Amino acid sequence: MEKELRLMKGNEAIAEAAIRAGTDGYFGYPITPQSEVLEYLMAEKPHERTGMVVLQAESEVAAINMVYGGAGCGKKIMTSSSSPGISLKQEGITYIAGAELPCLILNVVRGGPGLGTIQPAQSDYFQATKGGGHGDYHLIVLAPSSVQEMADFVELAYDLAFKYRNPAMILSDGAIGQMMEKVWLKPQKERSKEAPAWATTGKTPDRERNIITSLDLDSNKQEQFNIKLQDKYREMKEKEVRYEEFQCDDAEYLLVAYGTSARVCQKAIQLAREEGIKAGLLRPITLFPFPTKEIRRMADQVKGMLSVEMSAGQMVEDVRLAVNGKVPVEHFGRMGGIVTNAEEVVESLKTKIIGG
């Protein structure tokens, strides 16, 4: 299959990109606003296209544990869900992190808490970037802000996940999952025929048995393992930070936003500049590792920052940590499934930062 330009929903684009990236297995359970991922895969019969396994599991709990099993065989495995389902997956995710297995988890975030709403939100930032399940671990978290990035981040997520033997999450939201945009799809990649050395593929006489586990009852060894994990996260922070700047060169005020909010902020910057307010945008692409240094650098340039998120203010804590009191940092965002608009953002910038 050749490179191709199509008009697709974010959820469909990521499903098609997953097939083309050579995904070996997908395990999921329906939930709005991401069910199109599983629906698209079932309709496409990837088993016939590439041999990819697709299965609707009995729950998100089962699905994430199927991911564990498949990933333990060294395969490229993906699952997707939305907020309530991602909460259910947390047990499996911490086991996957503890067993150091690579995989791709998509969260098309909707408003919470509880059953909440099916409309878009960004209120799962803490859960995604701080661990989510029990124990000291992190996911690699990528935040797409377009249908194109939904597609493109599949391969990036797999590359990082396999490089670090760590689960990767694409943290999207209901708006990007549901909206249709033009998307360039990459040519079909062949599914890998080789398994990594650590994978459980059957013990051959030429090697020791491979064990996939997150258990070590010896506290000293468990501490050593935790130190190793932390080293891994430190290396990610040094090497894997990705972000995008928009009109930052002359900016006096900085908006920090990811995903759907970053798109709203681009419009807000245009409106602000029409009023003579020199605003710029820093869009974190990796939420973990977070662009701490880059935001710290901007604190030397701007007079204040506004973290724009569709939540009560979660990423704002990381922005504040980066800025460390140098300039004022405030949060603005709508909740409960309401997408913030550009006028509100400019208004908030004026009242919370410029006037403040």
Add this chain to the structure above:
Amino acid sequence: MAENISPKTIIKPENLVHKRSSVLTDNTMHYCPGCGHGTAHNVLAEVIEEMDIQQDTIGVTPVGCSVLMYNYMNLDMQEAAHGRAPALATAIKRLLPEKYVFTYQGDGDLAAIGTAETIHSCNRGENILIIFINNGIYGMTGGQMAPTTLEGMKSSTSPYGRDKQMMGNPLKMTDIVATLPGTYYVTRQSVHKPANVRKTKKAIRKAFEYQKLNKGTCFIEIVSNCPSGWKMTPVESNKWMEENMFPFYPLGDFKVPEDK
């Protein structure tokens, strides 16, 4: 004559009647004396050795006393979260369909926290072998009540005996999975006596042979003991098992392929 018998004169290839399976590692098992887990591991290892499928077998261990089974089996293995082994096995088998895949699970793991995974894997007819060790108690966490604990049976969370009104009825998972169209071979065995060990061995061998045919899930319950949790000597526990567990969990086949 007696003075001629020494280890030197006895240890000869022609005198060898039993040896440690090559599918077991040299690690010392941590199980309590008289516990059925060790025997069940041994039987499984022997079948894998005899069938010469070590290279093609992937096992999934549960959370329970047998969580460290991967230390004893010389196999590629994955350790699952509590109750989730059949979900792992589902994916492993679907991604590596030419491999033999088994789970090994206790009654808390399989019949309480993992009920959904058990039922749905069996109902989908995943081509895996599920080995279910039913000792009527949570061994690992110190002898709490399991879904399989018998009526009136004492445990640390049913200290006056299981009261059906208050704590519900003991669950017969094997009976349930036998009714599902996805299961191909369902049987209940034990490993407390040599004759039973031989039967269990046969059952495991059949299950692996059926797995090759891709006909569905094979499910082997092994009714077993937990001397520590039951607070009995190994000998007492086996006697108690025969007198109390077997009447409620009778040994025998539930579902046998007709064409075999």
